[in-house]
Amino acid sequence: MTLAGLLTQILSFVLPIPAPLTSVLLWSSVALMWRDIPHRNQWQAGSLAVLGLVMLLLAWWIYGADIQILHILDGNIFVAAMLVGVSFIALIGRPAEQAAPPATRGITGRRGLAGTWLGVHLLGAILNLSTVFMVGDRLERRGPLTDSQLLGLNRGLSSAALWSPFFASMGVVITLAPGLSYTDLVGIGLPLALFSGLLxxxxxxxxxxxxxxxxxxxxPRSLLMPVSMASLVMLFHYVLTPDLTIVSIITLLMPSIALLANLLRGGIGLARTRIGRHIDYRLPAMRGEITLFLCAGLLTRGLSSLVDAATQGDWTLFPDFSTLPAMASYLAIVISAIAGLHPIIGVSILASMLDLDGAHQTLFGFVALASWAVGTSVGPLSGINLSLQGRYGVSGYRMMRHNLLYALIMSGLVLAGIAWLARDL
Incomplete structure (x- = not known):
């Protein structure tokens, strides 16, 4: 079901395939895998879905809103499909390369810490969470991971959310604010990410x-893939397929390149074996991410429908989404992440209560990406911290305590970035 959802989404770029077909396939995969999702994630995702449905029902029952039944489940299907597509990038390298990333070579001290952050950041910008395990397992061969190593893993990955087009954060933001300027976001997000490494x-x-x-x-050879993938995405976005969004390009490119690479390397036999294993094991392992994003999309649709119906479309949370509202929104999302909510919840709720034009969409995009990057690093129940806890036994609340000063300093820079972006609004 997950694979079928990805394929129908890709085909919809060139054929008139209705969006509800993709959403039904992806939601069906969630239903089939629901029992294997951790209970904490079940509670959080289930609450989002129930709230979204209740608000849709209230909008229809009380205010007579025209609820398009066929499209109720369409929220965030672009992002969910992109997540599935990006997962195939792990099949681009040779099997031996997948199992053995570059060795640590005895590098220690500040140089070693910088290497850990940079390695996770650059590779993780493409491979996402799997890079943390690749690098972390390599480091663990020399002994149990220390707090400093864990912080390098945590911050190296989370800060990539500030700029990487392959991150779910960017997919959500572009879906919610399609008129934003990606180059403006990279222009401010990439320097912030580099400062995160120095800090x-x-x-x-x-x-x-x-x-x-x-x-x-x-x-140096490890940089070839991330640089090549990012260059390909930019080539398609600005030259070959300018009508497709970055989310759509990534969804299309990653599985296609993975299939082509394996066909050229070992023919149909190798491609069938590796892709079959990926479908059997990697895609079901993504059930928690897919479920959370789909349920958050349902919440966004329900909340925006209820607000529009109750106010006849004349109310927004902030009539003018400028400097102070943007700062307040960022702080609220980060605080909610510390309290245990995934940043996508705050970002989705915020988007459903705003009416943004092009320039304001870029500001919203920066607020969302920055709160995601900082919130996931410090939030005890974020995906990265739960993964570190499950893999290496470190408490998410311990990571939160170690990251509070980091989050405070980064927040100061983010607020300055918000003021700079909003200067002409």
């Missing part, structure tokens, strides 16, 4: 003794 090296090395702590050495 991590400086702050963590002052708090912990990292002199003999192993780090990760990023070989």
């Amino acid at each position: 991590t090296v400086f702050e963590v090395s002052r708090r912990f003794d990292v002199q003999h702590v192993a780090g990760f050495s990023l070989a």
Whole structure:
């Protein structure tokens, strides 16, 4: 069902395939895998879905809103399909390369910490969460992971949400604000991400003794894939298929390149084996992410429908989404992440209560990406911290305490970035 949802989404770029078909397939996969989702995720995703349905019902029952039944489940299907498509990028490298990332080579101290952050950041910008396990397992061969190593993994991945077009955060933001300027977001998000790395090296090395702590050495050849993938996306977006959004291009490109790479390397036999294994094991492992994004999309649709019906479309949370409202929105989402809510919930709720034009959409996009990047690093129940807890036994609340100062400093820079972006609004 998950694979069929991806394929119908890709075909819809060139054929008149109705969106409800993709949404039904993806929601069916969620229903089939629901029992295997961790209970905490079931509670959170289920609450979002129920709230969304209740608000749709209220909008129809009380205010007589015209609810398009066939499209109720369409929220965030672009993002869910993109997540599935991006997962296939793990099949582009040779099997041996997948199992053995570059060795640590005995690098320690600040240089080793910088290598860990940079390796996870650059590779994770393309491969997402799987990079944390690739690098973390490599480091763990030299002994149990220390707090400094775990912080390098945590911040290296979460800060990539500030700019990477392959992250779910960017997919959600572009879906909610299709008129934003991606180049403007990268222009401010990438420098912030680099500062995150410098701050991590400086702050963590002052708090912990990292002199003999192993780090990760990023070989130059490891940069080839992330640079190539990002270049391809930009080529399609600006030259070959300018009518397609970045989310659509990524959804189309990643599985296609993975299939082509395996066909060229080992023919139909290798391609069938590797892709079949990916479908059997990797796609079901994404059930928590897919469920959360689809349920958040249902919440957004329900809330926006209820607000529009109750106010006849004449009310927005902020009549003018400028500097102070943007700052308040960012802080609210980060605080809610610390309290245990995934940033997508705050971002989705905020988007449903705003009416944004092009320039304001870029500001909203930056608020959403920045709150996602900082919120997932410090939130005890975020995907990255839950993954570190499950894999390496570190408490999510312990990571939260270690990241509070980092979140405070990064928030100061984010607020300055908001003021700069909003200066001409």
